[in-house]
Amino acid sequence: MAAATARYSFGADEHVFVEFSEDMSLESFFKGMAITDALAKRKVPGVTEICPANASYLVRFDPDVIHPNEMMKLLQQLERDVGNAELEVATRIIEVPVYYDDPWTHETLMRFRERHQDPKATDLEYSARVNGYASVDAFIDAHAGSPWFVSMVGFVAGLPFLFQMVERAKQIETPKYLRPRTDTPKLTIGHGGCFGAIYSVRGAGGYQMYGITPAPIFDPAQKLPYFREFMCFFKPGDIVKYRKIDRAEYDRMNAQVEAGTYDLRIRPVSFSLKKFLADPAAYNRKLEETLYDR
Amino acid sequence: MTVEIVKPGLATTIQDAGRPGYYNVGIPLSGALDQYSFRCANLLVGNDENAAVIECTLLAPELLFNVAAIVAVTGADATPRVNGTTAPRNESFAVQAGDKVTFDFMRLGARAYVAVAGGIDVPVILGSRSTYGLGAFGGFQGRKLAVGDKLPIGKPSAAAKAGRQLPAELAMPLPKETELRVVPGLYFHRITEASADNFFADTWAVAPEADRIGYRYKQGRPLQWRDRKQPFGAGSDPSNIVDAGYPYGSIQVPGGVEPIILHRDAVSGGGYAMIGTIISADMDKIAQMQPNYKARFVRVDMDAALAARAEYKARLDRVRKALA
Numbered sequence: 031m032a033a034a035t036a037r038y039s040f041g042a043d044e045h046v047f048v049e050f051s052e053d054m055s056l057e058s059f060f061k062g063m064a065i066t067d068a069l070a071k072r073k074v075p076g077v078t079e080i081c082p083a084n085a086s087y088l089v090r091f092d093p094d095v096i097h098p099n100e101m102m103k104l105l106q107q108l109e110r111d112v113g114n115a116e117l118e119v120a121t122r123i124i125e126v127p128v129y130y131d132d133p134w135t136h137e138t139l140m141r142f143r144e145r146h147q148d149p150k151a152t153d154l155e156y157s158a159r160v161n162g163y164a165s166v167d168a169f170i171d172a173h174a175g176s177p178w179f180v181s182m183v184g185f186v187a188g189l190p191f192l193f194q195m196v197e198r199a200k201q202i203e204t205p206k207y208l209r210p211r212t213d214t215p216k217l218t219i220g221h222g223g224c225f226g227a228i229y230s231v232r233g234a235g236g237y238q239m240y241g242i243t244p245a246p247i248f249d250p251a252q253k254l255p256y257f258r259e260f261m262c263f264f265k266p267g268d269i270v271k272y273r274k275i276d277r278a279e280y281d282r283m284n285a286q287v288e289a290g291t292y293d294l295r296i297r298p299v300s301f302s303l304k305k306f307l308a309d310p311a312a313y314n315r316k317l318e319e320t321l322y323d324r
Numbered sequence: 325m326t327v328e329i330v331k332p333g334l335a336t337t338i339q340d341a342g343r344p345g346y347y348n349v350g351i352p353l354s355g356a357l358d359q360y361s362f363r364c365a366n367l368l369v370g371n372d373e374n375a376a377v378i379e380c381t382l383l384a385p386e387l388l389f390n391v392a393a394i395v396a397v398t399g400a401d402a403t404p405r406v407n408g409t410t411a412p413r414n415e416s417f418a419v420q421a422g423d424k425v426t427f428d429f430m431r432l433g434a435r436a437y438v439a440v441a442g443g444i445d446v447p448v449i450l451g452s453r454s455t456y457g458l459g460a461f462g463g464f465q466g467r468k469l470a471v472g473d474k475l476p477i478g479k480p481s482a483a484a485k486a487g488r489q490l491p492a493e494l495a496m497p498l499p500k501e502t503e504l505r506v507v508p509g510l511y512f513h514r515i516t517e518a519s520a521d522n523f524f525a526d527t528w529a530v531a532p533e534a535d536r537i538g539y540r541y542k543q544g545r546p547l548q549w550r551d552r553k554q555p556f557g558a559g560s561d562p563s564n565i566v567d568a569g570y571p572y573g574s575i576q577v578p579g580g581v582e583p584i585i586l587h588r589d590a591v592s593g594g595g596y597a598m599i600g601t602i603i604s605a606d607m608d609k610i611a612q613m614q615p616n617y618k619a620r621f622v623r624v625d626m627d628a629a630l631a632a633r634a635e636y637k638a639r640l641d642r643v644r645k646a647l648a
Contacts, residue, residue: 039509041571042601043629047510054557054566079347081569083593084557088569090347093604093633098626182567184350184592187459191567198556205560223595224557225567230350231458250449250461261461262349 036061036109038102043093046102048109049086054193054224058085059181060117060303063267065108074104082266083182084191084225117303123177123269123321125295126228129280130154130170130241134215139239145209153238157204157221170274173202173240176314178226180268186233188248188262192226192270196310202226206236217243219272230262244275244283245294255293269299271321297321326390326474327378327440330424333385335535338444338463338475341374342588343452350592353572354454354462357536357588357611358435361399361496363640365439367647368396368416368490370483375443376453376463378475380436382614384427385469387438389419393477394441394484399496400433400612414490416441432498433612441484445476457536457589494643496608501527501618504585504606507629510574511565511597519547523583523599524623530613531582536589539610540582541619547580547599559595567595573602575621585610605632 037049048065050058059082066082069089076095081088091101131154143149148156158169178192185191194201206222211234214220218229220237227237230248246254247263256263275283286292299320306313318324329336339362342355356362356379363373378385384402396416397404404411405426411417419425430436446453446464455463464473512520526544533540549562557566563580570576570586576596577583585602587610602610603624613619624632 040507040601040626041510041574041598042507042603043626043633044573044604045571045601047569047571049568051555052558052566053555078344081348081592083568085566086568088347088571088593090344090571093630094637098630182593183348184569185567185594186591187350187456189350223559223564223566231460233458248459250459250466260349262346262351265349 038106040098040102041088043098044090046089046091046098046105047086048105051085054085056179056193056303056307059179059193060119061109061112062087063119064112064117065105068108068112069105081184083184084193118300119267120298120300121267121269123271123297123299123317125321126243126245126270126272127275127279127283128174128219128241128243128272129275129277131166132242132280135218135239135242138211138213138215141213142207142211145207145211147205147208154240157202157238157240160204161202170240174272174274177317178270178272180264180266180270181225183262183264183266186231188230188264190228190247190264190268190270192228193224194226195269195306195314204238207238210234210236214239215242217246219243244280244287245292246287253290254287256296269301269317271318295321297323325477327393327477328388328390329469329471329473329475330386330388332469332471333380334383335381336385336469337379337455337457338376338446338469339379339454340376340452343450343454343456343462346450347569347592351450351456351459352590352592353588354452354456355588356437358399358437358496358608360608360636360640361435362437364414364490364494364496364643365396365398365437366443367643368398368414368488369394369439369441370481370485370488371439371441371443375439375478376446377440377444378438378469380427380438382430382434384430384436387425389423389425390421390474391477392418392420394480394486395419395425396439398437398439398490400430400436401498402430402436403428414495416486416488418486430614432500433496434614435611440477441480442478445478488647490643491646494639494646496612498612502609502613503622504609504619505603505622505624505628505632506575506600507603507626508600508623510571510600512599514549514562514597515599516548516550523547524621528583528619528621530615530617530619532615534613534615536587537591538584538586539613540584542582544583547577549580563597564595565597567593569593570598571601573604573607574598575600575602587611603629603632605629605636
């Protein structure tokens with residue numbers, strides 16, 4: 031029997047917090063997914079929230095139904111049960127169209143220039159430079175070139191955190207703004223630390239801003255077809271592939287969103303961590319073939 | 325069958341027991357910030373104790389009743405008036421169609437709860453009538469109440485009557501200085517021992533940035549973090565972590581300067597280290613703290629947290645018995 035190796039901590043009397051590693055890694059994320067899935071399936075009385083995150087997860091429970099010590103023991107047992115099982119998930123791959131270097135995020139980043147590391151450059155210019163790309167175009171090609179994993183949904187309703195599916199050395203890494211902005215356009219494609227994000231609602235934010243998608247990802251009215259199941263579109267474990275679009279295509283898609291006819295390209299896919307880690311580039315090509323029915 | 329908003333007050337929303345089950349996609353619990361006073365208000369007017377009420381913050385609204393109703397006001401000390409005449413707090417009273425209900429300023433406490441017999445009958449979304457402002461849904465059109473809003477009222481129960489009184493010893497205490505009990509944990513190991521001692525020794529004042537999402541505290545000494553090489557993905561500030569889920573009541577300290585306690589409209593996760601969590605029994609106390617009210621954080625263990633929770637529940641049971 032493998033020992034429980036994660037770090038377990040109580041969040042007072044109603045929460046257990048479990049951290050697999052201090053740094054971000056797909057292995058940690060997958061372990062969290064496997065354990066939180068197993069926990070959800072057990073339907074443990076008293077458990078009210080199960081929240082997987084990047085390299086950790088959080089459980090909220092009613093201590094009058096299940097004692098905190100019992101709750102923690104159960105989670106430690108689940109970690110042992112999951113062990114080093116083949117980390118494979120049935121998930122979906124989604125194409126997200128992005129209008130990079132759009133006028134709305136541009137206007138916003140200019141407005142908050144004094145809060146940025148490099149007030150003389152745009153967020154794209156700055157990020158391209160600190161990541162060693164010769165041009166903004168080359169940076170955008172890298173950003174849109176590989177798929178991204180949704181490793182957490184939250185902060186606010188429906189906001190996905192995304193982890194780029196390339197070797198660590200190739201991952202885009204940027205600091206957050208020196209001081210957070212008080213405004214970010216809805217549906218901004220952002221990046222901070224090693225994580226991407228799509229801002230589900232307009233609001234404060236500290237991530238670098240690269241572009242905007244016409245596709246809503248949070249809608250309490252659930253108007254578009256892909257909101258049929260729920261008002262938040264993204265789930266942890268989803269795979270996202272960005273596609274660069276221009277102003278004309280953005281406007282066309284936006285009109286479809288307004289008309290309620292817009293839909294996303296979504297395909298079911300199974301993902302194996304082992305196979306991915308063995309050869310990320312080849313595995314990503316396969317994922318793309320699935321997305322585009324090739 | 326409506327209550328109309330004549331003046332909206334500062335941050336007036338519809339709230340109930342809350343919306344558990346969706347924190348994994350960033351939709352927080354919401355619900356009345358002071359759950360004890362909220363439940364007392366409902367029980368006073370013969371409602372199911374989870375019925376939706378009006379939560380008033382610091383500056384209460386002016387209400388026009390378009391129908392006769394039984395009303396109760398609990399929580400913060402803001403004297404209600406019916407057409408200018410003083411009405412009781414913590415006791416149900418009758419209003420007639422056309423009556424205007426106003427409130428004096430809040431002498432003590434930060435949130436008053438107005439329950440109307442029958443409950444505020446806004447649509448149930450994901451199992452709750454509570455307002456979630458950041459997501460713009462729930463409550464009345466997903467937002468704070470505004471001039472001219474007409475709130476629908478449900479059908480009162482047979483138990484609705486004027487003159488039902490909450491015994492004085494069971495009313496919510498409204499101190500200007502309070503102790504908030506904390507179970508250290510989460511990323512507590514990231515701060516130095518001396519900093520931890522200072523954190524529990526200092527007196528902290530509520531900052532102006534205090535709302536349903538979180539309460540910020542100031543005037544204590546800044547925290548020192550233990551040295552380390554920041555882990556991949558965590559961000560460069562020593563208070564940063566790889567983004568993780570935030571427990572309700574968890575205390576994060578961005579930059580080590582001002583602790584923020586997340587409350588029922590919490591952001592569900594983020595990249596700031598949390599050094600511990602307020603025990604469930606003390607969350608209502610935070611809801612009644614005005615800016616500049618003082619708090620001391622008291623270190624407790626799990627047994628103490630569970631004992632406090634049992635005490636809280638026993639007190640609520642006494643309210644149920646007294647108002648049955």
